[in-house]
Amino acid sequence: MIILEKGKVSFFLASRSIIRGNKGITTFTILVMTLIFLQIVLFSSILGGVTVQFNKLMVDYQTGNLVIEPVENEKYIEDTSSLQKKIEGLPEIIGSSARLRSSGVISHQGKEVGTVIYGIDPGDESQVTHLESAMLSGEFISCPDRGEIILGREVSGGYGALMESKSLGGVEVGNTVNVKIEGVNREFRVKGIYSTLYSNTDSSAYINKADMEEILGVKNRANEIAVKTTSDISEEDARMKLLSLGIKEEIRTWHEFAGMLKTIESTLTMLRNAFSAIGLLIAFVIIFVVIYVNIVNKKRQIGVQKAIGIDQKVIVTSFVIQAVLYAFIGITLGYLIMHYIISPYTIVHPLQIAVGPISLILENFEAFSRAALLFLAAVIGSFIPAYNLSKKSLLELIWGK
Amino acid sequence: MENNTKSDVIIETKDVTRIFYMGEVEVKALRGVSLKIKRGEFVAIMGSSGSGKSTFLNQLGLLDIPTSGTVIINSIDTSKMSEKEKGNFRLHNLGYVFQDYALLPELSAIENVCLPLMMQGKSKEEYQRAASAVLISVGLEDRLDQFPSKMSGGQQQRVSIARALAHKPRVLFADEPCANLDSLASKQILELFRKFNKEEDQTIVMVTHEEWHMEYVDRVIRLKDGVLES
Numbered sequence: 001m002i003i004l005e006k007g008k009v010s011f012f013l014a015s016r017s018i019i020r021g022n023k024g025i026t027t028f029t030i031l032v033m034t035l036i037f038l039q040i041v042l043f044s045s046i047l048g049g050v051t052v053q054f055n056k057l058m059v060d061y062q063t064g065n066l067v068i069e070p071v072e073n074e075k076y077i078e079d080t081s082s083l084q085k086k087i088e089g090l091p092e093i094i095g096s097s098a099r100l101r102s103s104g105v106i107s108h109q110g111k112e113v114g115t116v117i118y119g120i121d122p123g124d125e126s127q128v129t130h131l132e133s134a135m136l137s138g139e140f141i142s143c144p145d146r147g148e149i150i151l152g153r154e155v156s157g158g159y160g161a162l163m164e165s166k167s168l169g170g171v172e173v174g175n176t177v178n179v180k181i182e183g184v185n186r187e188f189r190v191k192g193i194y195s196t197l198y199s200n201t202d203s204s205a206y207i208n209k210a211d212m213e214e215i216l217g218v219k220n221r222a223n224e225i226a227v228k229t230t231s232d233i234s235e236e237d238a239r240m241k242l243l244s245l246g247i248k249e250e251i252r253t254w255h256e257f258a259g260m261l262k263t264i265e266s267t268l269t270m271l272r273n274a275f276s277a278i279g280l281l282i283a284f285v286i287i288f289v290v291i292y293v294n295i296v297n298k299k300r301q302i303g304v305q306k307a308i309g310i311d312q313k314v315i316v317t318s319f320v321i322q323a324v325l326y327a328f329i330g331i332t333l334g335y336l337i338m339h340y341i342i343s344p345y346t347i348v349h350p351l352q353i354a355v356g357p358i359s360l361i362l363e364n365f366e367a368f369s370r371a372a373l374l375f376l377a378a379v380i381g382s383f384i385p386a387y388n389l390s391k392k393s394l395l396e397l398i399w400g401k
Numbered sequence: 402m403e404n405n406t407k408s409d410v411i412i413e414t415k416d417v418t419r420i421f422y423m424g425e426v427e428v429k430a431l432r433g434v435s436l437k438i439k440r441g442e443f444v445a446i447m448g449s450s451g452s453g454k455s456t457f458l459n460q461l462g463l464l465d466i467p468t469s470g471t472v473i474i475n476s477i478d479t480s481k482m483s484e485k486e487k488g489n490f491r492l493h494n495l496g497y498v499f500q501d502y503a504l505l506p507e508l509s510a511i512e513n514v515c516l517p518l519m520m521q522g523k524s525k526e527e528y529q530r531a532a533s534a535v536l537i538s539v540g541l542e543d544r545l546d547q548f549p550s551k552m553s554g555g556q557q558q559r560v561s562i563a564r565a566l567a568h569k570p571r572v573l574f575a576d577e578p579c580a581n582l583d584s585l586a587s588k589q590i591l592e593l594f595r596k597f598n599k600e601e602d603q604t605i606v607m608v609t610h611e612e613w614h615m616e617y618v619d620r621v622i623r624l625k626d627g628v629l630e631s
Contacts (some may be wrong), residue, residue: 012512012519013505020548172605259604286422307464307515308564309492312485394464398503401421 002147014321032329036283047272049358057198064226076221095127098222104181119212137171138192152202287381303397323382412438417470430626448624462574496565498575500555555586575607
């Protein structure tokens with residue numbers, strides 16, 4: 001008898017068992033498969049959402065889409081105003097922000113915090129990042145403002161700062177802080193306190209670029225220029241466009257800029273895979289138990305089938321097909337629930353987590369790879385008990401001897 | 402009781418023993434049974450409870466492996482067969498009727514009967530025609546698509562007989578086929594056996610403990626304490 005004909009008998013037995021078998025067991029098994037699939041992809045989606053949110057925070061509050069840096073061995077980009085004009089002439093560029101960046105020490109009432117301080121043109125910065133909308137208290141600095149500073153909540157303290165003890169311990173808007181940059185001490189009035197949830201930005205401070213130029217003794221220079229592009233162009237294509245303008249400085253996409261984030265992302269990916277593996281192991285055990293109980297209940301039927309000459313492989317295959325059909329229905333239901341209910345719901349009502357709102361997006365590759373692993377679990381989880389049982393003697397199967 | 406003069410022997414056993422182990426206790430269910438069953442014979446194996454009659458039937462039907470001795474069916478020494486070969490042999494040459502019918506509850510009457518034929522690789526048309534014919538011959542023409550749970554015990558046993566006979570086996574084995582039936586249904590089943598035995602020359606080996614069943618069979622083999630009663 002050829003394999004195809006044996007397969008037909010297996011499929012015949014499996015389909016009849018699913019359609020006409022115990023409805024409760026069928027429903028329960030499919031429900032278990034659906035929940036396992038959802039559990040695996042939900043957790044994965046949450047971690048995936050966290051990664052996306054981390055990246056989004058960095059793009060929205062620090063790097064923009066591209067970052068131009070000085071050529072090697074140079075500290076500054078020269079003649080930034082001309083360069084910015086050139087860049088902003090491209091239709092794909094929304095804006096650019098030339099920043100002076102320096103480490104400094106901010107002190108207030110005996111407490112001091114070492115931090116990175118940026119000198120920015122507030123108008124330009126608002127074209128690139130959403131810093132202006134991240135104010136918790138006070139206001140964003142404006143172009144004519146001099147001697148004013150905005151502080152991230154990790155610097156000011158209060159407002160739910162994560163590292164309160166390392167902050168200035170609760171500086172408020174209107175307070176005066178002392179800022180020391182490259183040996184120069186200046187007093188600044190705190191104009192605003194912000195929180196972006198992006199820890200690098202929240203641990204920084206911003207002053208007007210004119211103040212920074214004065215302190216550093218430079219003019220029309222920058223340590224970096226953050227560039228915001230339109231959404232219809234990829235970062236790599238935008239980089240090529242800028243290079244075609246003859247810009248000799250280093251142009252990096254935010255991906256290259258995100259050293260720390262990559263570490264976090266790879267950690268999250270590792271976690272995601274580890275939890276998926278645990279989820280799959282649990283899935284395997286549950287599938288094994290559900291199918292094992294189902295098969296043990298059919299011990300005598302297996303014996304009768306063997307007695308009347310049904311091939312052991314046909315019997316085992318019929319149980320594997322059943323499990324795969326259960327898995328197929330369960331996974332399909334899980335996918336539909338995720339795709340048409342959970343994902344759209346979390347897009348409208350994002351989950352609020354520490355790094356901000358996240359939506360649960362199910363990527364097809366993710367869904368298919370997890371589904372494939374669940375199918376594998378169903379095949380192994382059904383094959384082992386079916387094989388072990390079907391190889392028992394007929395006396396044991398039929399009469400329990 | 403045994404007549405060895407006829408040459409057309411379908412089953413021959415030679416000194417078959419079967420020992421079961423229950424913990425450390427050795428139970429000798431069969432203590433060396435030798436006999437011959439002729440082609441076309443309707444034989445009843447009788448004996449009191451624990452006499453070894455069902456154990457002996459299981460050896461004849463290749464459902465169990467004797468501790469020693471040989472079972473030869475249709476001139477083939479079955480002791481030399483692998484489990485897979487025995488399965489294949491059962492599929493093509495033997496039919497079984499169990500005390501509790503042993504139908505697959507998720508299959509209709511005709512599907513239960515079709516199953517061994519499907520396994521034999523018959524075409525859909527072939528197996529459906531054969532299954533319908535045999536179900537009609539056992540008087541279930543109006544119950545082809547009925548499920549076992551909707552049938553009486555007698556009807557289920559008739560489906561079981563149809564399943565056992567659909568592939569025209571060389572030997573039909575029946576283990577107390579009437580044990581769960583009332584006397585009317587029992588008579589109907591025995592008459593069916595008799596009909597197939599006479600009309601189709603079907604060899605039947607049946608285990609029973611009812612003395613009145615003797616009137617339907619050609620020969621009675623009596624077992625006592627695992628040996629043939631002389």
